[in-house]
Amino acid sequence: MEKDLIRSHYCGRIGEEDIDKSSTLMGWVHRTRDMGGIIFVDLRDRTGISQIVFDSNDIDEEDFRTIERIRSEYVIGVKGVIRERDEETYNPRIPTGTVELKAEEFEILSKSKPLPFEIEDSSNVREELRLKHRYLELRDPKLYNNLVLKHNTVKSIRKYLEDREFLDVETPILTKSTPEGARDYLVPSRIQTGSFYALPQSPQIFKQLLMASGIDRYYQIARCFRDEDLRSDRQPEFTQVDMELSFVSQEEVLGYLEEMFKNIFYQVLDIKIEEKFPRLTYKEAIDLYGTDKPDIRFEMPIVDLTDIAAKCNFKVFRNVVDNGGLVRALNIKGGNSFTRNEIDILTEDAISYGAEGMAWIGIGEDGELRSVLTKFFEKEEIDNILDRVKAEPGDLIIFCADSPDIVYRTLGNLRLDIGDKLGLRDKDEYKFLIVTDFPLLQWNSEEQRYVAMHHPFTMPALEDLDLLESEPEKVKAQAYDIVLNGVELGSGSIRIHKEDIQEKMFQVLGFSKEKIEERFGFILESFSYGTPPHGGFAFGLDRLIMMMAGSESIRDVIAFPKNRDAVCLLSQAPSTVASEQLETLKLEVAGNEKKRDKTTTTLKEASNLDIDRLGELSQLNIDKNEKEEYRKYLKDRIEFTSKIKELDMSEYKPTVNIHPVDNVVRSDKVNQKYTRDELLSNGSTVESGYILVPKLIEEN
Numbered sequence: 006m007e008k009d010l011i012r013s014h015y016c017g018r019i020g021e022e023d024i025d026k027s028s029t030l031m032g033w034v035h036r037t038r039d040m041g042g043i044i045f046v047d048l049r050d051r052t053g054i055s056q057i058v059f060d061s062n063d064i065d066e067e068d069f070r071t072i073e074r075i076r077s078e079y080v081i082g083v084k085g086v087i088r089e090r091d092e093e094t095y096n097p098r099i100p101t102g103t104v105e106l107k108a109e110e111f112e113i114l115s116k117s118k119p120l121p122f123e124i125e126d127s128s129n130v131r132e133e134l135r136l137k138h139r140y141l142e143l144r145d146p147k148l149y150n151n152l153v154l155k156h157n158t159v160k161s162i163r164k165y166l167e168d169r170e171f172l173d174v175e176t177p178i179l180t181k182s183t184p185e186g187a188r189d190y191l192v193p194s195r196i197q198t199g200s201f202y203a204l205p206q207s208p209q210i211f212k213q214l215l216m217a218s219g220i221d222r223y224y225q226i227a228r229c230f231r232d233e234d235l236r237s238d239r240q241p242e243f244t245q246v247d248m249e250l251s252f253v254s255q256e257e258v259l260g261y262l263e264e265m266f267k268n269i270f271y272q273v274l275d276i277k278i279e280e281k282f283p284r285l286t287y288k289e290a291i292d293l294y295g296t297d298k299p300d301i302r303f304e305m306p307i308v309d310l311t312d313i314a315a316k317c318n319f320k321v322f323r324n325v326v327d328n329g330g331l332v333r334a335l336n337i338k339g340g341n342s343f344t345r346n347e348i349d350i351l352t353e354d355a356i357s358y359g360a361e362g363m364a365w366i367g368i369g370e371d372g373e374l375r376s377v378l379t380k381f382f383e384k385e386e387i388d389n390i391l392d393r394v395k396a397e398p399g400d401l402i403i404f405c406a407d408s409p410d411i412v413y414r415t416l417g418n419l420r421l422d423i424g425d426k427l428g429l430r431d432k433d434e435y436k437f438l439i440v441t442d443f444p445l446l447q448w449n450s451e452e453q454r455y456v457a458m459h460h461p462f463t464m465p466a467l468e469d470l471d472l473l474e475s476e477p478e479k480v481k482a483q484a485y486d487i488v489l490n491g492v493e494l495g496s497g498s499i500r501i502h503k504e505d506i507q508e509k510m511f512q513v514l515g516f517s518k519e520k521i522e523e524r525f526g527f528i529l530e531s532f533s534y535g536t537p538p539h540g541g542f543a544f545g546l547d548r549l550i551m552m553m554a555g556s557e558s559i560r561d562v563i564a565f566p567k568n569r570d571a572v573c574l575l576s577q578a579p580s581t582v583a584s585e586q587l588e589t590l591k592l593e594v595a596g597n598e599k600k601r602d603k604t605t606t607t608l609k610e611a612s613n614l615d616i617d618r619l620g621e622l623s624q625l626n627i628d629k630n631e632k633e634e635y636r637k638y639l640k641d642r643i644e645f646t647s648k649i650k651e652l653d654m655s656e657y658k659p660t661v662n663i664h665p666v667d668n669v670v671r672s673d674k675v676n677q678k679y680t681r682d683e684l685l686s687n688g689s690t691v692e693s694g695y696i697l698v699p700k701l702i703e704e705n
């Protein structure tokens with residue numbers, strides 16, 4: 006800094022106690038108001054805003070002119086004296102609103118180009134543009150506050166765990182594939198050509214090895230990488246709070262977790278959660294709510310009617326039961342007020358979840374039934390059903406009859422949709438739930454083998470150990486999930502710590518002896534030198550913060566997130582690499598030859614773009630700055646089109662969409678504003694009712 010200004014205060018932290026003090030503030034110009042002779046500047050930093058007053062009577066004329074030209078987002082330093090504002094100009098909306106800094110000296114530390122979007126209230130701006138200039142978006146207090154929330158949460162977690170002697174240990178990022186069920190991100194090795202590291206999907210294997218090392222209690226705020234399709238609550242790289250404990254039971258782990266989450270909510274959000282976290286077994290959760298991560302902020306359980314349906318007169322229901330299916334229902338309290346149209350929308354939703362349709366019965370206030378179903382049932386059967394679902398006047402009962410999976414999916418999702426519709430899912434209410442007794446394995450019909458429901462290191466319930474080979478699908482796991490408001494926050498399990506059980510587990514999962522040796526030999530070996538019984542847990546930090554912040558997207562709580570295509574729009578990662586880099590790694594990208602040719606030619610074309618000529622042709626005056634911008638823009642478009650050209654479309658049939666076409670007749674009248682003569686009068690040379698233009702094309 007040329008003027009040697011030294012910051013004395015943060016902008017958001019000056020107050021009446023500082024009146025008459027000399028102070029130097031530094032920050033971004035948030036807003037300016039030029040009152041002629043006096044200029045007010047709102048100066049902003051991460052703590053808030055201060056009002057600065059530049060008075061032309063006290064400031065040298067040339068300097069004052071500089072201040073007049075100052076624009077939003079310039080970074081300046083100002084030295085002056087803090088004084089009380091006139092009472093009528095107090096600003097109650099900001100904490101510094103009763104004082105201001107009367108400027109004596111200032112320095113422009115850096116200038117800002119006009120912004121691509123307004124920082125405040127950028128929510129309507131395209132996400133692409135916002136992510137491209139993420140550093141600008143992060144100047145918005147809303148996002149900044151999310152980062153603070155995350156920081157405070159991490160602080161609370163560290164304190165809780167460290168007070169209980171958990172040790173923070175780092176585990177490798179360049180490592181071997183961890184079977185958490187997602188695709189790996191791979192990193193080629195230069196030294197071991199042809200070999201790859203995998204980025205960790207979680208520190209699972211290493212934290213278990215730490216238990217074998219005698220670390221006893223470990224935790225890590227760990228970065229994990231999973232190459233999955235992205236959703237609003239998923240990112241390719243995310244942060245897990247990961248922990249592992251030796252010599253513990255499931256109950257002990259759950260006890261710590263419950264206490265830790267309550268602690269976080271109390272310390273960070275000042276929310277006291279008094280009740281013990283409710284518990285459901287996996288089976289209860291599926292039966293009652295159709296999902297293993299139920300939102301229990303509202304009731305509305307799923308009711309089983311399969312036994313009644315098995316014997317009823319309605320053939321559709323009976324057939325489903327005869328074929329091993331289920332008939333279940335939801336009772337929507339007060340739902341009879343839904344219009345036909347609203348019920349039709351629910352039916353369409355049910356179909357989108359896989360059901361064939363949605364039968365329903367509405368119960369009028371007078372007890373009269375509104376439904377097509379009544380004619381297919383005996384009165385007694387209907388009474389039985391209404392009894393079972395505890396129907397009352399004003400209710401709407403919706404049914405799903407199908408295979409178990411479809412029934413769970415349909416009613417589970419409809420329950421949530423209806424909860425949203427009826428405003429039963431209050432964002433400010435936090436309902437934790439612990440789910441236990443998961444099945445150990447799941448049959449994967451695509452791969453024709455069992456896969457681990459949690460991961461392959463999960464200990465079976467001891468009473469089911471004997472079933473591991475004979476009836477694997479019946480084995481329960483010592484695994485548990487913590488669910489918050491219908492979102493799975495995290496999961497954990499007691500682990501296998503004995504070589505023979507682990508080996509058996511790998512076999513049940515269909516791994517050959519060689520594969521076991523190659524992928525997990527080191528972990529099996531570690532179990533052969535004395536390993537304590539152990540268990541642990543991990544939960545997604547970003548997802549928790551997203552919920553604590555009441556945010557809809559995980560991207561709002563990560564400083565530099567990727568977009569839905571796993572692209573960092575700011576740095577443009579992932580990107581192609583120089584061919585020399587590939588050569589060093591002895592790698593070749595399939596089809597790269599062609600691709601490289603194409604890219605080089607298109608880029609060459611782009612750099613040769615004669616913007617002046619384009620300007621001439623389009624009759625545009627393009628100045629020097631715009632020229633570069635246009636070149637860049639066109640280059641982007643050319644690259645984009647060449648990428649489209651490279652897509653392999655050979656397997657896709659052309660689609661034909663035929664939309665019904667309606668004639669639209671506009672009834673508005675055209676107001677003829679100008680006469681032909683008036684229009685022609687603008688032409689430089691007008692002759693017999695025409696404008697003469699210079700010749701454009703010379704004939705040979």
Ligand code: ASP
Pocket residue numbers: 185206207208209248496497498541542543
């Ligand atoms: N590693 C597991 C996961 O990432 C959590 C655990 O079992 O500790 O889901």
